[in-house]
Amino acid sequence: MKIERTNRMSLVDQVVLQIEELIESGTWTVGTRLPSEMELMEQFDVSRNTLREAIRALVHSGLLQTKQGSGTHVCSTSALGAAIERRVSKSRLQETLEVRHALEREAARLAAARRSEEDVGRLRLYLDNCRQASAVRNQEAYAEADIQLHQAVAAATRNHLLIELYEHMTEALHSSVRNLVELSFCTDVHEYIHEKLVEGIAAQNEEAAAEAVNEYMAYLKDLLSTSLEE
Amino acid sequence: MKIERTNRMSLVDQVVLQIEELIESGTWTVGTRLPSEMELMEQFDVSRNTLREAIRALVHSGLLQTKQGSGTHVCSTSALGAAIERRVSKSRLQETLEVRHALEREAARLAAARRSEEDVGRLRLYLDNCRQASAVRNQEAYAEADIQLHQAVAAATRNHLLIELYEHMTEALHSSVRNLVELSFCTDVHEYIHEKLVEGIAAQNEEAAAEAVNEYMAYLKDLLSTSLEE
DNA sequence: ATAAACCAATCATCCTACAAATTTGAGGTG
DNA sequence: CACCTCAAATTTGTAGGATGATTGGTTTAT
Numbered sequence: 001m002k003i004e005r006t007n008r009m010s011l012v013d014q015v016v017l018q019i020e021e022l023i024e025s026g027t028w029t030v031g032t033r034l035p036s037e038m039e040l041m042e043q044f045d046v047s048r049n050t051l052r053e054a055i056r057a058l059v060h061s062g063l064l065q066t067k068q069g070s071g072t073h074v075c076s077t078s079a080l081g082a083a084i085e086r087r088v089s090k091s092r093l094q095e096t097l098e099v100r101h102a103l104e105r106e107a108a109r110l111a112a113a114r115r116s117e118e119d120v121g122r123l124r125l126y127l128d129n130c131r132q133a134s135a136v137r138n139q140e141a142y143a144e145a146d147i148q149l150h151q152a153v154a155a156a157t158r159n160h161l162l163i164e165l166y167e168h169m170t171e172a173l174h175s176s177v178r179n180l181v182e183l184s185f186c187t188d189v190h191e192y193i194h195e196k197l198v199e200g201i202a203a204q205n206e207e208a209a210a211e212a213v214n215e216y217m218a219y220l221k222d223l224l225s226t227s228l229e230e
Numbered sequence: 231m232k233i234e235r236t237n238r239m240s241l242v243d244q245v246v247l248q249i250e251e252l253i254e255s256g257t258w259t260v261g262t263r264l265p266s267e268m269e270l271m272e273q274f275d276v277s278r279n280t281l282r283e284a285i286r287a288l289v290h291s292g293l294l295q296t297k298q299g300s301g302t303h304v305c306s307t308s309a310l311g312a313a314i315e316r317r318v319s320k321s322r323l324q325e326t327l328e329v330r331h332a333l334e335r336e337a338a339r340l341a342a343a344r345r346s347e348e349d350v351g352r353l354r355l356y357l358d359n360c361r362q363a364s365a366v367r368n369q370e371a372y373a374e375a376d377i378q379l380h381q382a383v384a385a386a387t388r389n390h391l392l393i394e395l396y397e398h399m400t401e402a403l404h405s406s407v408r409n410l411v412e413l414s415f416c417t418d419v420h421e422y423i424h425e426k427l428v429e430g431i432a433a434q435n436e437e438a439a440a441e442a443v444n445e446y447m448a449y450l451k452d453l454l455s456t457s458l459e460e
Numbered sequence: 461a462t463a464a465a466c467c468a469a470t471c472a473t474c475c476t477a478c479a480a481a482t483t484t485g486a487g488g489t490g
Numbered sequence: 491c492a493c494c495t496c497a498a499a500t501t502t503g504t505a506g507g508a509t510g511a512t513t514g515g516t517t518t519a520t
Contacts, residue, residue, distance in 0.1 A: 010503070012286060036470060047505040049279060052471090053286040056242060060287035061313075068471045069513030083291075083313035087391065095391040102336030102392070106328060161317065161325040162332070240472070266501060277474040282502090298502045299482030466517070473510075483500070490493080 015044050015054035023063060023077055034064070034072040081168045088172035094224065096176070100169040101217045104150070107166060108209035111156035112201045119156040123198045126152055130194060149194065156201065189219050245274050245284035253293060253307055264294070264302040311398045318402035324454065326406070330399045331447045334380065337396060338439035341386035342431045349386040353428045356382055360424060379424065386431065419449050 009017070022028045034040065041051050055072060058064040062082025065075040076082070088096050111119070129145035147170065154166045193216045200208030239247070252258045264270065271281050285302060288294040292312025295305040306312070318326050341349070359375035377400065384396045423446045430438030 056283040057287050057290035079313050080317050087310050091391045095389045102332045106332030159325045161321045
């Protein structure tokens with residue numbers, strides 16, 4: 001039994017909760033355009049002010065997006081992304097990288113312990129995509145394949161909280177420093193580490209997988225320090 | 231130059247930003263009671279609706295707290311805590327523990343690399359507090375000293391993002407499972423790991439510190455699995 | 461067919477009014 | 491004086507109306 005935190009919930013909070021439920025349940029998917037304020041007022045049986053306060057709260061949380069004259073659209077299914085992005089944007093790059101690597105190292109260990117054969121197949125596929133993009137020096141394709149590979153590692157952990165946090169940290173990182181795309185450029189070291197990571201996970205060798213991430217981190221830190229000296 | 235995301239910011243967003251600034255700058259510290267809506271309307275020169283939408287957004291973010299008839303108070307300086315707590319409350323305990331341990335392992339490594347002599351002093355102090363509480367079997371004091379110790383480890387990393395995330399994960403963990411307080415009860419294993427962790431950091435031995443966290447994690451996972459079988 | 465003008469839908473802001481919860485303080489009582 | 495009672499003032503919560511600004515589509519004129 002979940003009592004409403006010592007007293008009854010305000011109307012605004014009730015509307016917020018109902019909208020969140022509609023989004024999380026998938027009734028309103030990302031991109032969906034919500035009914036107009038008038039219709040929502042009738043649907044929830046609240047006044048304009050109450051409805052607008054609820055919507056404004058969700059807009060600020062990053063779940064909704066409103067545009068005058070156009071309407072309100074579902075923007076995301078989780079409020080974590082916006083909160084993390086705001087916080088990360090105020091951090092130094094090195095701090096953010098260290099946190100992301102903390103998640104990645106754990107992901108590598110858990111993936112090695114829990115990966116299925118399907119996971120290994122996906123990892124090898126994305127690794128191959130990386131190699132092909134690297135061979136033709138297609139930086140854009142490489143960056144995409146690189147992200148897919150790392151997210152496949154996270155996915156193999158079966159830990160949805162970890163998957164989501166890693167994804168949000170990666171997004172926040174990329175949106176805060178577009179100029180450092182070279183961090184995910186194709187290099188021999190990068191390739192060697194990718195292979196060690198994937199094969200470590202395939203062999204269910206936690207230590208090898210974690211060590212690959214360690215090397216990746218040391219490599220990035222080195223790259224970053226020389227990059228900042230310029 | 232930071233243009234306001236392709237068009238001018240709405241009045242509500244401007245007010246939100248100003249209030250956030252007042253909180254982050256420390257002008258309004260946690261616990262401070264905000265001026266009444268009337269006064270804030272004059273201060274920001276906006277209507278009551280606009281002001282209320284801004285306040286409601288910050289309430290939902292976890293920065294403010296309103297109580298009818300009483301007023302509005304500052305609740306936190308960061309919106310991350312509330313977002314994390316919401317997300318963690320929907321996760322399984324094991325998932326949350328794995329993420330927290332990812333952060334803790336990285337914290338142990340970085341602390342070993344960067345700790346000052348003052349950090350070592352604090353760590354040994356809190357370790358001693360743990361021992362004393364353990365000696366007299368004072369569970370409450372032990373839990374507090376335990377938290378202080380782990381946060382001191384995070385603090386020694388000098389990575390404020392990591393510190394904040396670890397703190398929020400710990401809070402979310404504790405508020406979501408009050409019934410598992412025994413996780414931080416005093417045991418010999420617990421003490422042995424604490425000592426290994428602190429001494430590893432003092433000796434600037436990253437591997438030893440990380441290994442201590444690994445052992446702690448294995449111990450907790452074991453405890454958890456037997457606890458769930460009951 | 462193209463471009464300009466128009467129009468309907470929608471969100472943004474402001475206003476007033478009243479309800480509900482809390483705090484404050486005046487006045488009475490021992 | 492200390493303490494209780496209760497009404498008034500303060501403060502947030504909810505309702506409803508009015509107007510402005512922006513967008514997207516439609517119509518109209520060339």
